[in-house]
Amino acid sequence: MLAGLCLFASTLTTLWSGSIVVPIAIAVALVVFGTYLLTLRAGLFTGASRRPRGGIAFFESDIAPVYVTDLGGRVLARNPSAGPAGFIERWLPDAGSVVYRMSREAETNGHASELSSDGRYSVSAWRSGPRALLWRVERTAPVAPPPPDFSHSAAPWFRIDDENHIISCNHAARELSGGEAETLDALLLDPPFQPGAIQVMERSGRAVRSFPLDDAEGLRDVLMIPLESTEVSGLAPDHFLEELPVALARLRGDGVLTFANRAARALLGAAAQPDKNITELIEGLGRSISERLQDTLKGRALGRSEVARGRVAGHEIFLQVAFTRTVHEGAQSILAVMSDATELKTLEAQFVQSQKMQAVGQLAGGVAHDFNNLLTAINGHCDLLLMRHDVADVEHGDLMQIRQNANRAAALVRQLLAFSRKQTLRPTIVNLQDTLSELTHLLNRLLSEKVTLRIDNGPDLLPVRVDERQLEQVIMNLVVNARDAMPRGGEVRITTRNVHLDEDLHRDRAVVFKGEYVVIEVADSGNGIPEDKLHKIFEPFYTTKQVGEGTGLGLSTAYGIIKQTGGFIFVESPPGSGAIFTIYLPAYETSGDAPVLPPPEPEIRQPRDLTGRGLVLLVEDEDPVRSFAARALQLRGYTVIEAASGEEALETLSDDDLHVDIMLSDVIMPGLDGPAWVREARKKRPDVKVIFMSGYAEEAFAGDGGIPDAAFLPKPFTLPELTQKVKDTLEQA
Structure with missing residues (x-):
């Protein structure tokens, strides 16, 4: 303090001796001295500045930043804590508005104080003379370690x-x-x-x-x-990728290959060389490979795999391909991860094919059932008309044409049922050598003069249990196809032999269980079947013949008959040779415990007497079929009571005085079906004979609580077949 007063006195003496500048010097000295006194009062310019209340520390030391400014905010003086540059804005984000507002308030009231917007600092201002302000900044929060300063660092x-x-x-x-x-x-x-x-x-x-x-x-x-490029490429060195068991390829942004490891070259073939564009090797199924590459460069769908298709050595392959974005040698690149999905797509196609075959089979069965009802009515009424017209009548020829075409339609329906495995089979124990011997004459008539037939039967063929007529149909279909495959002539070979399988045989999609089988092979010397068509030839309505030369039902019918018999049928066509169809039929076990099968029912050629007596309850929901059946039975001497549903039939049988000799019923009907109402009727009439009629196979309903001793008449049937079945059933009683 004393040193300050001496300094002030010396300054006054010097300035006083100066003439006109004396008043100005005195004013400046007073300002400096007054500021010094206020500073001492505040304890800010000394090394022993007081701590604020609460013991909060200031910045790096205990000295708060202090500024002296003019009324416009220009800094006139500062203490060491204030730093070498800057003003309040060093501490306040909104310094401009704060300085202006506090300057006006301090100039008017002598003092102003505010907190910063973030609450971290308190700023105070005092008026120091007419033209100066004294500013002090205090922290209101604990001191945190200063953040690292990278502003002058060599690192970005x-x-x-x-x-x-x-x-x-x-x-x-x-x-x-x-x-x-x-x-x-x-x-x-x-x-x-x-x-x-x-x-x-x-x-x-x-x-x-x-x-x-x-x-x-x-x-x-x-x-x-x-x-550096070495650092980036070292993240996935090519020599490391080369030995990985996963197919990897590195691409440029435009899809050009720069590297493909050993697994990728084995998968994509010899064409997977550097400078080859990936779009020339594979193609996308949903989106093009080019679109996927662009999405990968933009960071979309990284690592998501999709199926692509390629062709290697003439064979079609499918790949699961996933693209991801990488950096190689300092530049952006794409890494492709691939895996073989050919087997997966094949299984998927096979599953879709089996579903399609099942759906077509169900459709064929339903259509065949409805057609059988229509054909029953057509054939039946045609038979009724033929009974009134002899051969000499003009209309007799027209009626025979109707009947012949109806029979052709019935044969087509039987093929549909055979494909859907819903036809009625009459299996018997047959010897294939005898069957083929009887069939040879017919097969030779089917073949042209340029095609020869050769049959080689193995020794001691085991018997098989099949429907002989249906098996003949299968062999004829295969022989006709072989003939059509050799327009310039050739040879059709039918070979039979016994085969014993010690273990299950896995072939194509089927499993032939171990056991005894009789194998039939039908081979031709034609050009064979293309590999891409082998898996389609058993599909219904699929044919390689010209329009009008085939229905596409021959092989599908053969497939359905063999599968319904319990056998297997396969096809192969080695390159440069004809096709070979192989049929596996289970050998019939002739053990002593095996049941004795009844002999097959003889074909009814010309029944001698179809008249009879008795009351027939006829239940059929199709009016044309019911009308024909009723008239046919009445013409043969039977009394017929008609019912359009199972409920109506039960209502008719509620009359206990009504004596019914036989019940003739359709199987599939709205409401109560045939087996349901017959079971209910037999509770009171257990001895009444029953005949079921259906366009489906007998096995289609026999497993659902079949009726004991019930006979079966498949649709479509003719007038003689109907009356013969009724008479035989009544006579068995």
Whole structure:
């Protein structure tokens, strides 16, 4: 204090001796002295500044920053804690408005005080004379360690907020990015910004790895270190990829191959060479490979696998291909991961094919059932008309034409039922050698003069249990197809032999269980069947013949008959030779415990007497079929009571005085079906004979609580077949 007073006195003496500048010097000295006194009062310019209440420390030391400014905010003096440059804006984000507002208030009231908008600092201002203000800044929060300063670092540094907006960056960062941008995403070739990942800068094309630092007050510091090409390629060296058991290929952005490892070359074939575009090797099934590559470069659908199709050595293959974006030798590239999906697609196609075959089979069975009802009515009424017209009548020829075409339609329906495995089979124990011997004459008539037939039967053929007529149909279909496959002539060979399987035989999609089988092979010397058509030849309505030369039901009918018999049929066509159809039929076990099968019912050629007596309850929901059946039975001497449903039949049988000799019923009807109402009727009439009529096979309903001693009449039937069946059933009683 004393030194200050002496300094003040010396200053006055010097200035007083000066003439006109004395008043000005005195004023300046008073301002300096007054400021000094106020500073001493506040204890701010000394090394022993007082602590604020609460013991809160200030910055690096205990001295608070103090400024002396003019009324406009220009700094006239500052203490060491204030730093070498800057003013209140160093501490306040909104310094401009604060300084203006506090300056006006301090000038008017002598003092002003405010907190910063973030609440971290308290700023006070006092009026110091007519033209000066004294400012003091105090912290109101505990001191945190200062954040690292990368502003002058050689490493590229960005400070970003939570939305990746760039708050500040250093000179190295500006050189790396090649310009300024608002966000990190805008600087990257492969946005969005991924902390810790390797990414490529948009303008410079440099590959960088980001190192995010700890967050501080909503801001993040990120160092982006450029990578050398050796460092980037070392992440996945080609010599390491070469030996991996996974097919990997590296591509440029335009799809050109730069590298394919051993597994990829084995999968894609010899064409997978550098400078070959991947689009020339494989094609996408849903989207093109080019579109997928563009999506990968843009960061969409990374790593998602999709199926592609290729062709290697003339064979079609399917691949699961996944593209991902990588950096190689400092440039952006694409890594393709591939796996063979041919077997998977084959299984998928087989599953779809089996579902389609099942659906077509169900459709064929339903259509055949309805057609059988129509054909029953057509054939039946045609028979009724033929009874009134002899051969000499003019209409007799027309009626025979109707009947012949109806029979052709019935044969077509039987083929549909055979394919859907819903036809009625009459299996018997047969010897294939005898069957083929009887069939030879007919087969020779089917073949042309240029085609010869050769039959080789193995020794001691085991018997088989099949429907002989249906098996003959299968062999005839195969022989006719073989004939058509040899327009210039050739030879058809039918070979039979016994086969014993010690273990299950897995062939195509079927499993032939071990046991004894009789094998029939039908081979031709034609051009064979193309490989891409082998899996389609058993489909209904599929034919390789010209329009009008085939219905496409021959092989599908053969397939259905063999499968319904319990056998298996396969086809193969070796390159350069004809087709070979192989049929496996289970050998019939002739053990002593085997039941004795009844002999087959003889074919009814010309029944001698079809008249009879008795009351027939006829139940049929189709009016034309019911009308024909009733008239046919009445013409043969039977009394017929008609019912259109099972409910109506039960109502008729409620009369206990009504004596019914036989019940003739359709199987499939609305409401109560045939077996349901017959079971109910037999509770009171257990001895009444029953005949079921159906366009489906007998096995289609026999398993659902079949009726004991019930006879079966398949549709379509003729008038003689109907009356003969009724008479035979009544006579058995």
